Amino acid sequence: MSARELRTETVHEIALIERLAGAFTRSSHQLNERHETDAELLRVPGSDPVLALTTDHIAEEIQAGLYVDAELIGWMTVMVNASDLSAVGARPLGLVLNETLPPDVGEGFLAALQRGIQQACDACGLHVLGGDTNFGPRLQMGGCALGVVPEGRPMTRRGCAPGDLLFASGPLGLGGAFALARLLGGSEADGERIPFRPVARLTEGQLLRPFASGCMDTSDGALPTLDELMRLNGVGFRFRITAAESLHPAAAAAASRARIPPWMLLAGPHGEYELLFTVPRGRLERFLVAARAREWRPLHLGEAVREPGLTLPIDGTLRQLDTTAVRNLFGEVGGDLGAYREGLARLAAAATTERARCAR
Amino acid sequence: MSARELRTETVHEIALIERLAGAFTRSSHQLNERHETDAELLRVPGSDPVLALTTDHIAEEIQAGLYVDAELIGWMTVMVNASDLSAVGARPLGLVLNETLPPDVGEGFLAALQRGIQQACDACGLHVLGGDTNFGPRLQMGGCALGVVPEGRPMTRRGCAPGDLLFASGPLGLGGAFALARLLGGSEADGERIPFRPVARLTEGQLLRPFASGCMDTSDGALPTLDELMRLNGVGFRFRITAAESLHPAAAAAASRARIPPWMLLAGPHGEYELLFTVPRGRLERFLVAARAREWRPLHLGEAVREPGLTLPIDGTLRQLDTTAVRNLFGEVGGDLGAYREGLARLAAAATTERARCAR
Numbered sequence: 096m097s098a099r100e101l102r103t104e105t106v107h108e109i110a111l112i113e114r115l116a117g118a119f120t121r122s123s124h125q126l127n128e129r130h131e132t133d134a135e136l137l138r139v140p141g142s143d144p145v146l147a148l149t150t151d152h153i154a155e156e157i158q159a160g161l162y163v164d165a166e167l168i169g170w171m172t173v174m175v176n177a178s179d180l181s182a183v184g185a186r187p188l189g190l191v192l193n194e195t196l197p198p199d200v201g202e203g204f205l206a207a208l209q210r211g212i213q214q215a216c217d218a219c220g221l222h223v224l225g226g227d228t229n230f231g232p233r234l235q236m237g238g239c240a241l242g243v244v245p246e247g248r249p250m251t252r253r254g255c256a257p258g259d260l261l262f263a264s265g266p267l268g269l270g271g272a273f274a275l276a277r278l279l280g281g282s283e284a285d286g287e288r289i290p291f292r293p294v295a296r297l298t299e300g301q302l303l304r305p306f307a308s309g310c311m312d313t314s315d316g317a318l319p320t321l322d323e324l325m326r327l328n329g330v331g332f333r334f335r336i337t338a339a340e341s342l343h344p345a346a347a348a349a350a351s352r353a354r355i356p357p358w359m360l361l362a363g364p365h366g367e368y369e370l371l372f373t374v375p376r377g378r379l380e381r382f383l384v385a386a387r388a389r390e391w392r393p394l395h396l397g398e399a400v401r402e403p404g405l406t407l408p409i410d411g412t413l414r415q416l417d418t419t420a421v422r423n424l425f426g427e428v429g430g431d432l433g434a435y436r437e438g439l440a441r442l443a444a445a446a447t448t449e450r451a452r453c454a455r
Numbered sequence: 456m457s458a459r460e461l462r463t464e465t466v467h468e469i470a471l472i473e474r475l476a477g478a479f480t481r482s483s484h485q486l487n488e489r490h491e492t493d494a495e496l497l498r499v500p501g502s503d504p505v506l507a508l509t510t511d512h513i514a515e516e517i518q519a520g521l522y523v524d525a526e527l528i529g530w531m532t533v534m535v536n537a538s539d540l541s542a543v544g545a546r547p548l549g550l551v552l553n554e555t556l557p558p559d560v561g562e563g564f565l566a567a568l569q570r571g572i573q574q575a576c577d578a579c580g581l582h583v584l585g586g587d588t589n590f591g592p593r594l595q596m597g598g599c600a601l602g603v604v605p606e607g608r609p610m611t612r613r614g615c616a617p618g619d620l621l622f623a624s625g626p627l628g629l630g631g632a633f634a635l636a637r638l639l640g641g642s643e644a645d646g647e648r649i650p651f652r653p654v655a656r657l658t659e660g661q662l663l664r665p666f667a668s669g670c671m672d673t674s675d676g677a678l679p680t681l682d683e684l685m686r687l688n689g690v691g692f693r694f695r696i697t698a699a700e701s702l703h704p705a706a707a708a709a710a711s712r713a714r715i716p717p718w719m720l721l722a723g724p725h726g727e728y729e730l731l732f733t734v735p736r737g738r739l740e741r742f743l744v745a746a747r748a749r750e751w752r753p754l755h756l757g758e759a760v761r762e763p764g765l766t767l768p769i770d771g772t773l774r775q776l777d778t779t780a781v782r783n784l785f786g787e788v789g790g791d792l793g794a795y796r797e798g799l800a801r802l803a804a805a806a807t808t809e810r811a812r813c814a815r
Contacts, residue, residue: 115586115588119573125584142503146506150585188506191495192510209478213480226510228475229514237597
């Protein structure tokens, strides 16, 4: 597959965004193009710092029964937005909330929701500035976070070059494992066993901003994130570790209990809210020293390569996985989890064949 | 009624906000208290300009059948947010959108929605910076707007003093008339007759910022807005003109067709997105000169007075209207429009009695 083919292949999500936003005029104050960043970047005329603005809602996660616990819903309302700020290396300034509450919402549920919001704000050094409340038939939560990039360039998804080293801000797969436990025949207890309370990597994002060549959060899962980074940068990625080695121990245990290959927990669409980023070799030493000083141990996944596509060891063999197909699959099967799992297995089998074909 | 009684009387909306947000910690960067402004104000550490951030959604308006036309829905998604920026005198920087689309949304509807958004942005000098799209059973639209107050103090709702003159940025009642036509037995054609396409008063807000002592937009209707300004400032308002004289001609005609008293079109909860503001007499001349230079003719409604409560001529008599009761009524009758109209009529009748009692 050529780099050009890879880039022009259709990702449903990108096509949707283009359909929705393609005709809008652009602001001359905005520093990023569409798809290029996790948060929108803009410069206030006549002022120095770059602002980062992002909005994210959780509606589908609640509808699908993925988020049931009110405290977790409140927590995630903050984190989905804070995580976008982390991916551009912004310092958080504040958050406004949008809540659509069912008219019969209970006091206890409401209290737990607000508690989850406050706990997540505390964990991020964020504050709720205000908000807007509506009433509607279904609970829907969202927010909009504002941050500032005090000096220097903000991080974007663009800039990864062949040879750059690929890192994750922490172990992967908890988002996938949580979804698996909650939705795929898992008992309530299984869901509880997965410690899914992601903390947006705000400190890490600010720390790595001077070093990273490209960065994006894994809100949609690690493989879709890698797909986007490859697409925007015209590169491929080669893993040096197995998917199993990239997993959080609780995620690895969940994969083993569910008897699914570990890499499937990286497929999304429910992610772990880590950062995936690349560091050029020339900045590696300084980056690692800075990280160590903060007692942060990023996970070295592999490196960016010239040849497009994701290569990773599956079942002991290096395979090239069609990440675009992975990214589209959940939508294509209409969210049917059985069909999703079968589709992923088919893609893994196809990956072997593809590799075999390439090797000939 | 004493000022203290008036202030401590319960407004359901305020009580809800306190229940939802009362326990959240506050940011030291935030310049406004809760309820004090239409947009949240914050200062970027180490930087000069004050930022204004606001979020507003239209969910109930769509559910209730008030907004049906896709272009109007798109238009209002922008305007509800831009109007909040206007009320603090901010210059708009940009907007992020939240769209919850039904999975079966048609191409034509979607195109009209995006067209309405772009037209409203053009009318406001705003740009869409980005957004977040979800799919759900019902259409819900929202956004978050960011603005900047370049120098000097932003406007807040607080600062109106007895003797200050009360203005509206333009004729009132179109929001009420539109809701009346759309919902209260009006035909589709009646709704079309009301030119309800409010343009947020951004230029006017920036112009009046150095002059106004208090300002708020009428997104919830003029009377609820006056109620909030009285509550926050411990003042009353006395109208010098009749409600009929404050109305847009199309609103006056609608009231006449529907045989309802003109003042009822000021009751909300669907407003006209004008600004209500007060100007101290000492700044009046300079304000009027500045307004005239921009060919803007604000509407002089009356003045702020020491005695709490709203006094306005109804049916040829000066009456004091219980604006708190007006503000709560729509929620109390569960949105039943017949009951709402009857309730308003009862409040007007009670207003007479109250006045008679006071006079004794």
